[in-house]
Amino acid sequence: MKVLIVGGGKPVYFLCRTFLAKGHEVTVINRDQQECVQMARRLKVTVVHGDGSDQRILEEAGAHGADAVLAITPNDQDNLAICQLASLQFQVPRAVALVNDPDNEAVFQKLGVAAFSTTRTIASLIEQRTALDEITNLIPAAEGKVNITEVRLPADSPVAGKSLRDLALPAHSLIAVILRNGQALVPRGDTQLQVGDRIVLITLPVNHGQALKAITGEES
Amino acid sequence: MASNLFIVVVGCGRLGSHLANRLSRAGHGVVVIDRDEQAFRNLSAEYSGFRVEGDATELAVLKQAKVDQADLVIATTRDDNVNLMVTQVARAAFSVSRVLARVFEPTRKPIYRRLGIESICPTSVAAELFLESMAATRSLEDSA
Numbered sequence: 051m052k053v054l055i056v057g058g059g060k061p062v063y064f065l066c067r068t069f070l071a072k073g074h075e076v077t078v079i080n081r082d083q084q085e086c087v088q089m090a091r092r093l094k095v096t097v098v099h100g101d102g103s104d105q106r107i108l109e110e111a112g113a114h115g116a117d118a119v120l121a122i123t124p125n126d127q128d129n130l131a132i133c134q135l136a137s138l139q140f141q142v143p144r145a146v147a148l149v150n151d152p153d154n155e156a157v158f159q160k161l162g163v164a165a166f167s168t169t170r171t172i173a174s175l176i177e178q179r180t181a182l183d184e185i186t187n188l189i190p191a192a193e194g195k196v197n198i199t200e201v202r203l204p205a206d207s208p209v210a211g212k213s214l215r216d217l218a219l220p221a222h223s224l225i226a227v228i229l230r231n232g233q234a235l236v237p238r239g240d241t242q243l244q245v246g247d248r249i250v251l252i253t254l255p256v257n258h259g260q261a262l263k264a265i266t267g268e269e270s
Numbered sequence: 271m272a273s274n275l276f277i278v279v280v281g282c283g284r285l286g287s288h289l290a291n292r293l294s295r296a297g298h299g300v301v302v303i304d305r306d307e308q309a310f311r312n313l314s315a316e317y318s319g320f321r322v323e324g325d326a327t328e329l330a331v332l333k334q335a336k337v338d339q340a341d342l343v344i345a346t347t348r349d350d351n352v353n354l355m356v357t358q359v360a361r362a363a364f365s366v367s368r369v370l371a372r373v374f375e376p377t378r379k380p381i382y383r384r385l386g387i388e389s390i391c392p393t394s395v396a397a398e399l400f401l402e403s404m405a406a407t408r409s410l411e412d413s414a
Contacts, residue, residue, distance in 0.1 A: 103351050105377055126355065127349065157359050157362060157363045161358055
């Protein structure tokens with residue numbers, strides 16, 4: 051995959067490293083010449099110096115053939131302009147913008163630009179860590195058509211000690227990952243559930259409640 | 271222009287303050303937004319509208335300026351991307367019926383026209399005026 055990243059600082063540096071490690075081809079656009087030189091020295095990426103919301107710079111960086119554009123500058127207005135140019139002018143199939151003001155997340159979606167807010171993500175992570183509740187909604191995926199939920203198996207859980215293949219889970223639900231003693235494991239049919247396990251459950255909204263009930267034994 | 275419009279002007283530099291002063295004098299309700307308080311010094315003594323200090327790319331600042339009630343939003347900052355974002359947000363999130371953006375880079379116009387954003391490019395406008403003026407001079411010379 052050809053990924054075009056606009057922005058700077060450590061987030062971009064480490065993102066580049068992650069994408070490169072996965073075998074993707076990465077180009078970075080950065081306004082700061084010093085940083086461009088540094089990045090070109092330290093990483094196997096193509097670096098273009100300039101304003102990423104300038105059509106000519108995007109073109110020079112190969113926006114025409116890019117599979118994805120990631121705009122993560124500290125300015126929401128630049129990230130919006132970059133993503134709109136990428137999708138409207140260069141037909142890039144995926145353009146994603148960072149929003150610094152979490153309120154802009156919904157607005158960008160309305161304008162047809164996929165957006166994410168690190169502030170919101172971090173805030174929800176912190177809430178999760180401190181939540182007393184046993185059930186945490188992690189993220190709604192696919193525009194809310196899929197729920198990803200984390201559930202801790204309570205002491206009186208009807209499924210504790212059972213193997214996955216013996217569970218009466220409703221259709222359209224899946225136990226994707228079990229977190230046990232700080233380790234994440236992807237379960238198989240013969241994996242037994244234990245009290246205290248944290249289960250990452252994937253469900254469709256239609257039987258989300260039923261699936262939770264099957265695991266916790268409570269009405270939800 | 272119809273009387274008593276409610277107009278939000280983003281940016282209180284030379285262009286923004288000039289527009290705000292004129293529109294206020296003409297009897298319209300005006301709110302000016304600028305992130306630098308010093309910029310409000312550009313407003314004339316007759317300016318009777320409101321001032322909001324803040325970054326217009328923050329949704330809360332636009333709410334504070336009552337953009338949801340605006341008949342018109344004019345974005346005049348030095349930054350094209352700010353102007354384009356603010357006008358799009360005004361339309362999409364606050365249902366403002368008419369928006370105008372100052373956009374310096376002429377090549378951007380077609381894309382934003384497609385997105386329903388009316389833009390004015392000072393460079394193109396100035397170039398047109400220069401050319402018109404030159405043509406007028408030449409025809410004077412020709413007729414002489």
